[in-house]
Each structure stands twice: as C-alpha cells, then as structure tokens.
Amino acid sequence: SSAGATEVEVLRLQTAALAQSLAGLGACVVNWSSFLTPARRQQLKTTVLRYAEPCEHLSPELQELCKELNSMDFSEGSPKGEPLTPLT
Numbered sequence: 001s002s003a004g005a006t007e008v009e010v011l012r013l014q015t016a017a018l019a020q021s022l023a024g025l026g027a028c029v030v031n032w033s034s035f036l037t038p039a040r041r042q043q044l045k046t047t048v049l050r051y052a053e054p055c056e057h058l059s060p061e062l063q064e065l066c067k068e069l070n071s072m073d074f075s076e077g078s079p080k081g082e083p084l085t086p087l088t
Contacts, residue, residue: 019059026052026065030072041074 026048033041049069056062 015058019055019062022052022055023059023061023065026069030069038074045069045072045074 029048030041030045033044036044049066052062052069053066056066
C-alpha cells in the first residue's frame, strides 16, 4: 500500500540520518580526545567502536569511521593519527 511504502521510506531516511549523526559524533569525540593520555584515548576508541560497529552496515559513513578507528593506534610512543573528518 502507499501508506506502507511511505512509512518504509520515512524509516529509511531516519535510519540514514541517525547513522550519519553517530558517525559524526564518533569522529568528533575521538578528535576532541587529543588531550587525553594514550591509554584513555584507546579506551575512548574502544567505546566508540562498541557502539558504532554493530551499526556500520547501515551507512558508508559508519563503515569509514570504524575502518579509520580500527587503524588508529593510541599506544605510548605511537605517532599521532590524522584527525578524523566529522560530517558537516
């Protein structure tokens, strides 16, 4: 039915917006953590991934966030990674 198709489209758009917001928030939080110790940054990275990875299939932005976070190393002596690009 037309009403059902409209509801599905609304849900699709809401899911896309939510995924984009989660990806942007995750990138901003990690970027803002630059003043934390490497151990705390690693904990924050793990926390962001814990929430983002189950949803990464929902959007390319979440997939990219998870990929970039998984490649970052915040251990002592590691070079600082490039900042993540938050969505605008």
